[in-house]
Amino acid sequence: MSLTLALDSAxxxxxxxxxxxxxxxxxxANANTPGYTxxxxxxxxxxxxxxxxxxxxxxxxxxxDASLQRDSRTESGLAAxxxxxxxxxxxxxxxxxxPDAETSISSQITKLMNAFQQLGESPEDSVVQRSVxxxxxxxxxSLNDMSxxxxxxRQSADAGIADSVTTINQxxxxxxxxxxxxxxxxxxxxxxTDLQDQRDQxxxxxxxxxxxxxxxxxxxxxxxxxxGGTTLLDGTTIHHLAFTPTSQIAASLTxxxxxxxxxxxxxxxxxISPGSGYAxxxxxxNLAAQFDLRxxxxxxxxxxxxxxASTLADGFQRNDATITAGQAGLFTDDGNAxxxxxxxxxxxxxxxxxxxxxxxxxxxxxxxxxxxxxxxxGPGAPGDATQVRAFQNVFSETVAFNxxxxxxxxxxxxxxxxxxxxxxxxxxxxxxxxxxxxASISSTxxxxxxxxxxxxxDDEMQKMLLLEQSYGASAKxxxxxxxxxxxxxxxx
Numbered sequence: 001m002s003l004t005l006a007l008d009s010a011x012x013x014x015x016x017x018x019x020x021x022x023x024x025x026x027x028x029a030n031a032n033t034p035g036y037t038x039x040x041x042x043x044x045x046x047x048x049x050x051x052x053x054x055x056x057x058x059x060x061x062x063x064x065d066a067s068l069q070r071d072s073r074t075e076s077g078l079a080a081x082x083x084x085x086x087x088x089x090x091x092x093x094x095x096x097x098x099p100d101a102e103t104s105i106s107s108q109i110t111k112l113m114n115a116f117q118q119l120g121e122s123p124e125d126s127v128v129q130r131s132v133x134x135x136x137x138x139x140x141x142s143l144n145d146m147s148x149x150x151x152x153x154r155q156s157a158d159a160g161i162a163d164s165v166t167t168i169n170q171x172x173x174x175x176x177x178x179x180x181x182x183x184x185x186x187x188x189x190x191x192x193t194d195l196q197d198q199r200d201q202x203x204x205x206x207x208x209x210x211x212x213x214x215x216x217x218x219x220x221x222x223x224x225x226x227x228g229g230t231t232l233l234d235g236t237t238i239h240h241l242a243f244t245p246t247s248q249i250a251a252s253l254t255x256x257x258x259x260x261x262x263x264x265x266x267x268x269x270x271x272i273s274p275g276s277g278y279a280x281x282x283x284x285x286n287l288a289a290q291f292d293l294r295x296x297x298x299x300x301x302x303x304x305x306x307x308x309a310s311t312l313a314d315g316f317q318r319n320d321a322t323i324t325a326g327q328a329g330l331f332t333d334d335g336n337a338x339x340x341x342x343x344x345x346x347x348x349x350x351x352x353x354x355x356x357x358x359x360x361x362x363x364x365x366x367x368x369x370x371x372x373x374x375x376x377x378g379p380g381a382p383g384d385a386t387q388v389r390a391f392q393n394v395f396s397e398t399v400a401f402n403x404x405x406x407x408x409x410x411x412x413x414x415x416x417x418x419x420x421x422x423x424x425x426x427x428x429x430x431x432x433x434x435x436x437x438x439a440s441i442s443s444t445x446x447x448x449x450x451x452x453x454x455x456x457x458d459d460e461m462q463k464m465l466l467l468e469q470s471y472g473a474s475a476k477x478x479x480x481x482x483x484x485x486x487x488x489x490x491x492x
Contacts, residue, residue, distance in 0.1 A: 251348030322373030
């Protein structure tokens with residue numbers, strides 16, 4: 001080996017050590033930076049004219065596991081979806097309470113039943129009559145409030161869809177810019193690892209909002225699709241999501257793919273909402289959860305409280321001997337009679353149900369109509385409890401319920417109301433369990449990912465000591481070559 005070759009090799013070793021030292025320092029400085037991955041220098045032999053001339057840094061690499069990244073994004077998306085649902089259900093069930101809670105609808109109906117039992121024992125007692133009216137008003141108000149709360153939850157979910165779409169579109173814009181920068185730097189053989197870190201963070205954000213698949217093209221550009229295969233980003237070409245929020249959601253307002261009603265999410269005019277039926281639709285993530293809350297979970301709760309309201313209105317109409325066609329009973333549909341056989345009248349009834357003013361003295365009504373029937377021509381005999389006993393049948397008779405509401409298809413009204421509260425509580429509990437379990441899975445994978453990709457300062461300091469030794473060895477070689485060259489010069 002000539003002295004010149006030895007000097008070149010030593011100099012290349014110094015330069016490689018210098019570059020590696022720079023990377024180690026960079027790793028240590030970013031040890032606590034979110035999304036930063038450990039960087040390493042890729043070393044290769046330096047060949048000049050077929051002859052080895054030392055070592056060179058051929059590039060900078062990241063410590064990542066593509067498979068682990070995909071698993072992390074898939075599980076985090078599912079965790080975000082379940083947590084969004086669990087949070088919304090907690091808000092709703094905290095509001096409606098437990099079946100035995102004083103304010104629950106099941107307790108309110110039981111109080112109304114007890115009030116009628118007392119009225120049956122003392123049909124002439126105006127104090128008992130007034131307690132019946134008060135209990136009925138509490139039932140109606142409870143149903144009104146629950147219906148309002150359900151619509152608030154649906155409205156919140158609709159707003160959540162809009163927020164998620166905004167986040168997704170902004171993230172796609174950021175990814176497109178990063179794709180362009182990475183492609184440009186790749187062509188110039190420049191370090192792109194920090195840009196790749198930023199892009200990974202954007203993909204993490206996107207995966208929490210909606211289920212995605214992705215792959216990398218030449219020049220490092222990433223292509224992003226929904227889990228079903230709808231293209232969202234191809235290099236720098238963005239396919240934005242479109243969504244129109246609804247300012248006020250009524251109980252009767254639903255999402256109908258391709259029709260009128262609540263808005264779906266579209267890409268290039270194609271509806272990719274979870275309920276659209278399209279193969280390339282959204283399947284997981286926060287966005288999917290908001291759609292499920294708006295279009296399935298809370299509409300089902302609305303159907304259940306509407307069944308309660310409808311059964312009460314219909315029951316008191318059927319059991320009132322003084323009612324003729326078109327007349328409302330103790331409970332009205334916003335002042336009108338109720339037809340339980342008409343689905344359009346059942347939908348949203350919980351928000352419209354009210355106590356008939358005929359039994360409300362403050363509205364010109366008469367309390368004695370609770371004893372005689374709402375449309376009786378006069379007070380009748382004070383001790384006659386015949387009509388009161390007929391009203392009591394409302395609570396003891398077994399009636400048919402719409403099975404589409406998700407509860408029993410046949411039950412007493414008191415049992416159905418208790419089942420409704422229990423169903424919502426059990427649904428929340430099950431969702432909480434699923435969300436916690438999924439969060440633990442996601443956390444475990446994230447920990448594995450951080451352990452692999454993250455910076456261990458102790459390891460980096462150990463590497464720094466090795467680089468110091470390598471740097472010192474190369475420096476000694478240069479010094480030895482210098483001494484040799486001095487000797488040669490002295491000899492001549």
